[in-house]
Ligand SMILES: Nc1ncnc2c1ncn2[C@@H]1O[C@H](COP(=O)(O)OP(=O)(O)O)[C@@H](O)[C@H]1O
């Protein structure tokens with residue numbers, strides 16, 4: 319853990335944060351199966367799931383992420399950035415991933431089939447922030463649409479931000495269903511805030527990346543302890559940006 323200038327705590331390790339989420343009786347149901355990358359966990363995960371995400375434990379911004387798809391028994395497709403590789407044995411797959419890892423620690427996570435809007439996969443960002451009175455609030459939520467042909471939806475990887483209501487409406491949701499998703503997102507955010515608070519009272523802001531799968535289930539892909547603010551300026555409606563900044567000021571974050 320690291321204390322930042324604003325006094326807000328930041329934790330880089332996705333593994334540590336995943337363990338925290340999984341220690342919560344309620345949240346654990348919304349965390350996709352995740353393991354540290356080893357030769358044997360790779361075998362287990364690729365046998366269990368058709369798609370597995372390969373993510374650097376200390377990564378951010380969608381960097382260093384690869385996706386493994388099982389094509390058939392012992393045959394895999396690996397995608398990273400705009401490249402595609404094939405591996406025709408578990409051994410070749412392991413060797414390829416080792417090369418991508420370049421000595422860094424990695425995680426394997428069950429791949430979630432993201433919902434799409436106009437053909438673009440998207441996930442959701444739920445931000446919770448603390449007021450000067452120490453009360454957590456679900457402050458802003460928005461959509462991150464992936465750039466076509468990318469395996470990540472991050473803004474800094476060519477993704478686009480959008481508002482929740484019109485995006486979900488386009489996937490066929492009724493206003494009632496949309497409100498239900500928004501309530502569930504806020505509840506996940508608040509529960510995560512409580513969960514992290516048990517580890518340290520110094521967290522002031524958290525940004526959850528939440529996948530919505532094609533069965534309507536929500537999955538927490540990761541929790542950011544320093545969620546980005548500036549991408550919100552790209553939305554035509556500046557009210558979300560103003561809200562996140564207004565709360566941020568209460569704990570000394572200015573941008
Ligand atoms: N298990 C997963 N299933 C489907 N998509 C995923 C999964 N994990 C990550 N992604 C995609 O990759 C993006 C980046 O992953 P994330 O865990 O948020 O790492 P980063 O810290 O680099 O943002 C996510 O926003 C999502 O689009």
Ligand SMILES: [Mg+2]
Pocket residue numbers: 379380527540
């Ligand atoms: Mg992320």
